[in-house]
Amino acid sequence: MSDATELAPAAASDGAVRKPHLYLVDGSAYIFRAYHRLPPLTNPQGTPVGAVYGYTTMLWKLAQDLDDADGPTHLAVILDKASQSFRHDLYADYKANRPPPPEDLVPQFPLIREATRAFSLPCIEEDMLEADDLIASYARAATRRGWDVTIVSSDKDLMQLVGRCADPDDGVEGGCIDMLDTMKNARIEIAEVVEKFGVPPEKLGDVLALMGDSVDNVPGVRGIGPKTAEKLINEYGDLESVLAAAPEMKKSKMRENLIEHTEMARLSRRLVQLKEDCPLPMPLDEFALDGIPKEPLANFLSTHGFTSLLKRLGAGSPSRPTDLNPAKPANAAAEAASGTRQPLPEWPAVDLDAYECVTTLDRLDAWIARAFAAHAVAIDTETSSLDSMQAELAGISLALGPNDACYIPLAHGSDDMFAEKPQQVPKAEALARLKPLLESDAVLKIGQNVKYDLTVLQRCGIEVAPVDDTMILSFDLDAGRGGGGIGQAHGMDSLSQTHLGHTTLTFKDICGTGKKQILFSAVPLDKATRYAAEDADVTWRLHRVLRQRLADEGVTRIYENVDRPLIPVIAMMERNGIKVDREHLARLSGEFAEQIASLEAEVHEMAGESFAIGSPKQLGDILFDKMGLKGGRKGKSGQFSTDQTVLEKLAGEGVPMANKVLEWRGLSKLRSTYTEALQQAINPGTGRVHTSYSLVGAQTGRLSSTDPNLQNIPIRTETGRQIREAFVAEPGNVLLAADYSQIELRLAAHMADVPPLKEAFADGEDIHARTAREMYGEVTRDTRAQAKTINFAILYGISRWGLAGRLGTDAEEAQAVIDRYFERFPGIQKYIVHTLERVRETGYSETLFGRKTHFRNINSKNPNERAGAERAAINAPIQGTSADIIKRAMVRMMPALHDAGLGHARMLLQVHDELVFELPEGDVAAASPVIERVMADAALPSVELSVPLGIEIGTGHSWGAAH
DNA sequence: CTGGTCACG
DNA sequence: GACGTACGTGACCAGG
Incomplete structure (x- = not known):
């Protein structure tokens, strides 16, 4: 067993032999569900493997449960093999209207067997038998022996088996059967079946026979659905009694249908009946689990580019969580797509005339349906403002492939009441239809700086998820590499230029600049479509290019575990904002203004003339030319330097004017940058200040804050600290500031x-x-x-x-x-x-x-x-x-607070080594230890530090008081 | 639009 | 041998 993981054999750790527990995995049903729930992925060979990935993580999860009290001691995967079964002999149309499986699912079927073999698990399939029948037969055989059985499936036919025990005649205490839906992580027992169908499992067959099943083309009785079927069976006891009682029922369409379709009902009953006496192709005992050898599994994972599972395998037991976000469906995209090493397809050049302007609900529905089918869509919102907390939505563009993009105008022409409004889909209706797409777990939404779109759409009642962000992908791959190293390095225009060789239309081209700038909603639709759809198209292409590099360049870890999950967290913090006491600021501003005026007068008098103290040039000339002071230093611009160190030196040499200028500068700075600007920054809608954080602002991975910058609010001087007093909590609440002490x-x-x-x-x-x-x-x-x-x-x-x-x-x-x-x-x-x-x-x-x-x-x-x-x-x-650690803490913070029943606490600000929260006064005692723990443990389990991370926590009604 | 200055970690 | 005399940011102002 040297080659095996420590996955447990059929004995519990205390040495006692456990009651056998057989898990039967309904493999075929699973991959259909996985296919529809996961984004489309390809392995390094270009084969689609989305469903296989889902299947693999499901087996992985089951393997993790080996040590649990009700985890498996025996396990087998059951697959559908034949297209024909005995049911077709009963009813030629059985499963007749089932459409062929999707094109990109077909090549995945054989890989399911490969995956199963990679886990060294038995895989059962038989001609003329469906998986359901094999499962029923094995389940029956196992319970007869007194084993417990869990069927891993959510198939409703199989629910007939739940709870069933062996015949008491067999003289053995029978085992029980339950089901497990791994996608929902839910156990299905008798109570769940009763809840879903209104009848216990043994009567489920009768209900299913009456209602029929469109997927399997089981006819049932026309006009009878789940509710009527439930009612009838509960009233008359069983199917035959219902059919017998039909002529006596009061005249109704239902009575006629029951009489007319009596034979169909009986046929349906036989179709949904599970065959429980199939010959068993492999004896039960061979399903015993005896550890899972690593090597074949590792080969399989690496062949298909499932790198994070591979890493977890290498790290030891797959039963230990290794990091944030273990195997979320949304991350599957990262997983397999990043393993892709195939050359990029040759894309056609960007063609601005290829884009569609969507103005009817029919066309909108068509795009939404195609986006669902594609499982991934690039999106971009066009609005009236760069401030996502004030922006009004003008339209949305979507892209599904190169040149395959559209723009959906929603509010064009609304600002000018005299202009004729172009035809558009009504905004509310369009958003209602887009909502399921944008919120679907199964469809990846790709954006460039998608946090912006998240906020705009959230304000329209849409919680967009899951998302990928090309700007952040670029940052994680290329921080510090960018052209001039300025803020635009990860902007779309420059990314398009570097990675696609394509020059995009700029916003300026469309809306102009300065005084002549117009709102996007005033742009004619043809022009707007070219610009907006191009952005989505380019974003889609960039995503392909950048995603591909992620795993190759070893950047998956930071992107998936740190920056990507942080996007919605930051969006939430920005939306939260922080309350600022306007009167407090106005009062300070007034006080500062008075002192500034009197200082100005003094300085002018000392200088003997009036000049702009705020002008370093004029000040330098006054001090060093006119007054002839020594110690002047000239920079490369040929100007005298008048910075703090110079002025302090002069002050030390007894130049009183230097001190006055320093004081003047300090107060002017505080007044213009803080007390005045912050009042302007209060959002009229919310009454709070909403900064905007950039995840790509600092080369080191730190956040940066703009509009306004809340990461440089004064604290070092007493005067400056007064400004922090203006940041306050709502009545009944307090601000809580938690700092990492000396983290660097x-x-x-x-x-x-x-x-x-x-x-x-x-x-x-x-x-x-x-x-x-x-x-x-x-x-x-x-x-x-x-x-x-x-x-x-x-x-x-x-x-x-x-x-x-x-x-x-x-x-x-x-x-x-x-x-x-x-x-x-x-x-x-x-x-x-x-x-x-x-x-x-x-x-x-x-x-x-x-x-x-x-x-x-x-x-x-x-x-x-x-x-x-x-x-x-x-x-x-x-x-x-240090930036990584606090980001990890931020990702985990709200779930941790929520789990602790502290749902009222809100995370508002991050200042590099500090987090600021607003919470009800009464929650402080409970929240503090949670916050401290999350922050102190934020490096784990990825990195075990050899020093403790110290956290200091303070609270108060204002930010100033919380320190 | 750039450089100087200064607020923060 | 000398230097732009520490790392990372963003906002404001003056001046061209």
Whole structure:
């Protein structure tokens, strides 16, 4: 058994022999369901494997249950083999109107057997017998022996068997039969059958005979459906009694039908009767489970590109959850599609005339039906604003393939009451029809920055899921590689250019810019269609290109486990927003304005003239030319620098004006950026401030926040802190702020393996004091401050000049400090050297969770560029790992709070190492430990850190008070 | 549209 | 040997 996993044999861990429990898997029925519920996937050879993937994860799940008390001791898969069975002899039209299986399902049938063999499980199929009959016969045989049986299926015919025990005549205590629906993870027992059909399992056959079954073409009695059948059987006892009583019933259509179709009912009864005495092709005992050998399974998983299952297999027992989101159907797309290595198909060039403008409900329905069939659709919403919390929907575009795209205008022409409104599908009706598509688990929705569309559509009552995002795919693959490295690197226009060689229409081309800019809803439909449908088309193509690279480049882990599940979480936080006290801000603004005015007057008087203090140019001229002060430094623009350090130096030399200017600057900054701008940012609809987070804003994987930026609200000075008081909770609620304490230093201690630092964190010591003790032998105010500076210097990629500047010494002395640090903590130096080697070699750095950041200048000939890239490369794994950890915490947070019965808590903000919540005052005590646990354990189970993650929690009516 | 400055982690 | 004198962001203002 050296080759086998520890999957349990038929003995419980305490050594007692368990009562045998046979699982019979209805394989054929399963793949049909899997096919319709999962997105279309292909393996590396280009064979469709979506249903096979679903089937494989189902077997995997069953294997995980081996140790459970009611898990399998014996297991077999039963398949339909023959197209003919004895039922066709009874009724020639049996299953006659069943359509042929979909084209891309056919090649998957043989793979089901392959998958079953890969798990080393027996697979049973017989000519002239349907899977149902084999299952019934095996179930019967097993219960006779006193075994319990679970039928893995949700087929209603099989529900006739539920609960049935062996004949007491056999002299054995019979076993029981239940069913398991693995997709819904639901057990079906007698109560569930009664709930569904209104009769116990032994009468189900009679009900099924009356109602018939359109799928199998069992005729039943015309006009009788499940409800009538249930009523009749419950009233008369069984089918024959119903038929016998028919002539006595009061005159009705039903009575006539019963009389006319009596024979059809009897025939149907025989068709739905399960054959329980089939010869058993393989004896029951051979179904015994004896561990699942790894090797054939691994071969199978790798052949078909099921990489995450493969990894879990490699990690040991498949019965242990290894990470977030284990095997969700939505992630199957990632799984198999990413394993695809086939060359991209030759696509036709983008053809703007190929797109359809959808203006009728019939055409809309046709597109929706095709999207369901395709299991994946690129979507794009057109609106009136970049602010997704205020945007009004103008239309939606869909794409199903290259040049196979449409635009559905919904509100064009509505802004101009004099213009003639073009014909459009009524908005409410169109949204009602799109809703099932956009919310269907079985259809992947692809977007470029799909978080935006999520919010716009959520405000229309549609919860879009599951989603994939080409912008985030691009970021996870190529962070740091992008052209100029500016924000647009992962924008659609540049992605289209790089990956498709296609120049897209820009929004400016369509709507103009500046004062002449018009709303998208004012654009004529033909023009709007070309632009909007092109976006969806390009998004669809980009998805193909980027998805394909994911597994090859080892980026699946960070995308699937961290960034992708974060999309709906961030969308929710943005929608939540945070309440801001406008009066508080207005009052501060007024106070600041007065002080600014008086400072301005003083400065002008000192200068002897009136000038713009906010102009560095004018200020520089006044200070250094007119007043002739020394210490002026000129930058490359030839201008005097007037930044804080310069002014502080002047102030120290006794220039009173410098202090006044500094004060003026501080207050102006606070007033313009915060007290004034924040009032403007309050959403009139919600009365709250809704920032917008970018998941691709920072090369390291951090989030960034804009419109407004809520990640740089003042806290360091007392005046600034007053602004935080304006962020408040609703009445009866409080804000709760939870911070990771020193997370980057902790990560550095772990990643560079520095025992004394790890020890200090484990013991809850003051980390800077410990550093001082290690370096200087004693802890004084001075040495601690120096240690703190150098600790941060390490995180930022150290240079002797930089450190010298901070310590106020020269470079030589700074170098000595660095040397001392490396001597005491050799792990740090090794980490830096090793990290740089790797980055020079590969071009990118990696976080503990596999996030890559590329450094184009790491081998640059320009020493400044190179040194800059090196510092960034040392910092990125640490800053990035910290970002990964808090993102993982965010993904898990709401489910954890919900499970703890804290559904009223809302997550509002993220500030890199801090999460801000709003919750009822009474929930604080219960929520705090949940939040702390989720944050502290966020690295697990992917990464086991050798330092604890410390969390600090504060609460208060305002954000300021919560710190 | 760019550079300088300064708010945050 | 000297340097743009630390990493990552975003907003505002002045000036061209």
